[in-house]
Amino acid sequence: MARWNELAPGTRAHTIDKGRITTAHIMRWSAAVENWHRIHYDYRFATEHDKLPDVLINGSWKQHVLVQLVKDALGPEGWVWKIRFRYKKMDVAGDSIRASAEVVDKQEIDGLGFVTLRVVLTNQNGEVSTAGFAIGVLPLPGGPKVPYPFEARPAHAAVQLPADD
């Protein structure tokens, strides 16, 4: 569990290394969600028909990695309240995916802690393919649990996702 007092702006909150994502990983995802678009598993279609460098790692997969990143950064007592991200670059089969979260800000409102995180996905060359921000909710030391389901109260509107970088 993330400890509220140890979350300082500018510090790394969490990192997930997914390792090298191969065509097999991409195919497993495509099958799990029944997405049969050929740019994700048919090399000839992806490269010759769609002129892509290789089959693509699904954006739909990458979004779950970002949500997992925030969820794991907060721990089981936290709640991923909001996330916004933009896809900036393609990731292709063979790329290694790392997810990183950095603390941007934190506020205490109505007895709960709100932490704003910058979240990014990078490849083996350190290039950012996906980037955005998230807001997580945490219990304060000695404070009440985070309500579940989480329905924001009007006072929570004081915490907003930052504008895109």
Added chain:
Amino acid sequence: MDAPSGIKAESFDHYRGATGRTLVADLPLERDTLRRFVQAIMDTDPLYVDAVYAKGTRYGDVVAPPLYPVHAFRPRIGGADPLDALHADPDADGSGGNEGVFFGLAPIESPFKRLLNGGNEIEFFRCLAVGEKAVANARYADVQLKQGKSGAMLLVTIETTFTTEAGERLLVNRQTLIWR
């Protein structure tokens, strides 16, 4: 604004604010479906697979990852097979017209063929639990014809509210799609 292809921005105005039909997942969330899903996203959180562990959490039972509901709507038995198109057209992309991105909205008709995912903004309320069905209600929050460096493109923001059948909110997803 006239795009190079001759299409006019006004031709998309009627989509803005339009809502679609309510989608109800055919099947409730099953544990094996969830197992395959979390293995595919490579998340080993016991909350998603271990009923004993989950019982001791605030969730009380196994639940899906927060963003799972966007994938809860699968092809219906007896419905169109997205791979049928490959028999008639070997260059078909296999997407079945990307029906899955519309969540019950009438698909946008345009000359653009290539679809890119621009990004998302999501608010989460709770997780879908095993045994629950997801429900989706979508609307076109925005539709804009833009001129980019490489030509015209259509920027579409679809706002989809996912709930349980009882109407409890799971998440609201604002997804930006780009057609070129």
